[in-house]
Amino acid sequence: MFFLKKKKTTQPLSxxxxxxxxxxxxxxxxxxLSEELSLSKQDQQLLQYIRRQTYQLNRDNVTRTKAYLDFYCLYPEVHWAFLGHMVSRNGGWNMTDLRGDFFSRILNEEKRQVFFTFLERGNWLIFQDAYPQFLLFAESERQKRNLFYLLPYLNISLFMEVIWNQYWRKRDRYLLAIALIINEQSYLEQRIIQNSLFKEKVFHTLEFVLQDVLSVNHILFPYEGERESEGKASLVGLTLHHFGSLHERIMLGKRLYRxxxxxxxxxxxxxRWAVDHPxxxxxxxxxxxxxxxVDEGVPGTRFTRRLKGCQLRNGAIRLYSPRLEYAWKNVEHPEAELxxxxxxxxxIDYLQDENESIHGEIIDEYCETIEKLELAALAKKAIFH
Known part of the structure; x- marks a missing residue:
């Protein structure tokens, strides 16, 4: 069992x-919970369909990220689906960074494998927990009746059964979105953050400290701006510095939602940017x-500085950022821990709305991070303390 950091409530409960x-x-x-075989044949078939669909779409970061967006296009009232899509995009970028120009020089192959496993497992776990909920909601809408009594058979938290039942009656989109943030981050806590392998190989390593110092944990939301025709989307976003803190991850999720x-x-x-850029x-x-x-570099040539203020220096080649399909093989995951x-x-204290305005200016911080990573790659060691 774990405990959330106590969050002060700012207003009476609605x-x-x-x-x-x-x-x-x-x-x-x-x-x-009664045995699944005691359910109606229709309910048993629905559960089998949900499991099958979730398994098929949970193949890799690209398929699950697309599935979130596809669902949101059909059910835009489920806000978390689009938030999940955008955050999952960032997860994919972090995965391929491990094969890109910087981290391929900063980390050895063993460490890159461990970091990828850490990122991929978390991304996989969230999808196999969240997506069955979406499919059950879609079927409830289709049949025009509440089917959320089936959530426990999909190993979904009792917390979300309460929330979905409430949403079915009141249609509070904010409440549902924040509840899903709380649920998914709490779901990860024992399975990822408190996992002994990741504690030893990821959180306690110098490289993870380096990531935190360099603010690599940026969550970026690209959008169509003035320079879209030049191939440069505008960005807003936020940064997470304490990934190991459940409280901080939930609060970041709430700020990202806002x-x-x-x-x-x-x-x-x-x-519009997300739809136009698969x-x-x-x-x-x-x-x-x-x-x-595509790696534009010539094998054997010396790695040199290419960036200045998020622009390529004159004559510099672009940074290598591979597609996921060429960076990592698909992973066959063990069953999620029960x-x-x-x-x-x-x-529920976390369900309260702070009503704070979030600006999300991140370009300067992100550009500084990229340049620091470039310097670290040049030095082939952590040079920031």
Whole structure:
């Protein structure tokens, strides 16, 4: 069991949240689940379909990222699907960075493999937890009846069963989105953050500290701007410095949600960019003037500085950022670990809306990070303390 950092509530609970609180308090008691074979034939077939579809679309970061966007296009009221799509894009970029110009020089092959496994496992786990919920919601909409009693058979947290039941009645899009943020980050806590292998091989390594110092954990939201015709999308985003903190990850998720959905015009720009630029895993997707998915370098030549202020120096070749399909082979994952993270209703404190305005200026910070990584790659060692 783990505990969230206590978050102070800033306002009384709304009637909607009071209903959630009472339902969660009831769920804290042990809930018995009948055997799946006792369900109707129709329900059994639906569960089999959901598992099969989720498995097929969870093949790699590209397929799962596309699945999020496809679902959002059909059900735009499920805001998390688009947030999940954009964050999953960033996960793919982080995966291919490990084969790109910088980290292929900073990290040895063993460390790159471990870091990829860490990123891929987390990305896979979230999809196999979130996507079945989406498919069950879609089928509930189609049949025009609540099917969320089937969530426990898909190993979904009791917390989300309460939330989906509430959403079915009240259609509170904000509540659903933030609940999904809480759920997915809590779901990862024991399976990734507290995993002994990742603790030893990832979190306790100098390279992970280097990542944190260099602010590599940028979450970028590209959108169509003034230089789109030149192959350079505009960017907004935020940075996570304490990946190991569940509290910080939830709060970042809430800020990312607000950044994406607080301005309808900005949301349309990000969405239009996402639809017009299918995810490949290469950073060329958003800055093809700086990155290329083909290595333009000549084998054996010395690595030299190419960037100045997020622009290529005169005569410099673009940075190598491969497509995911050429960077990493698909992974056959072991079954997700069983167990429900939900233990106490006070997690609903995170459902409160802080109503803060998020600006998301990130270009200068991101450009500084790229240049620092370039220097680290040139030195072939961590030179920042």
């Amino acid at each position: 009637e909607n949240m009071l209903e959630v609180k009472e339902a969660l308090k009831r769920m804290e008691q042990s809930v018995s 950044l994406l959905f607080q301005d309808e015009n900005q949301l349309k720009k990000v969405f 995810h490949t895993g290469s950073r060329k997707d958003y800055w093809k003037d700086v990155f290329n998915d 167990g429900d993270w939900f233990h106490h209703w006070n997690v």
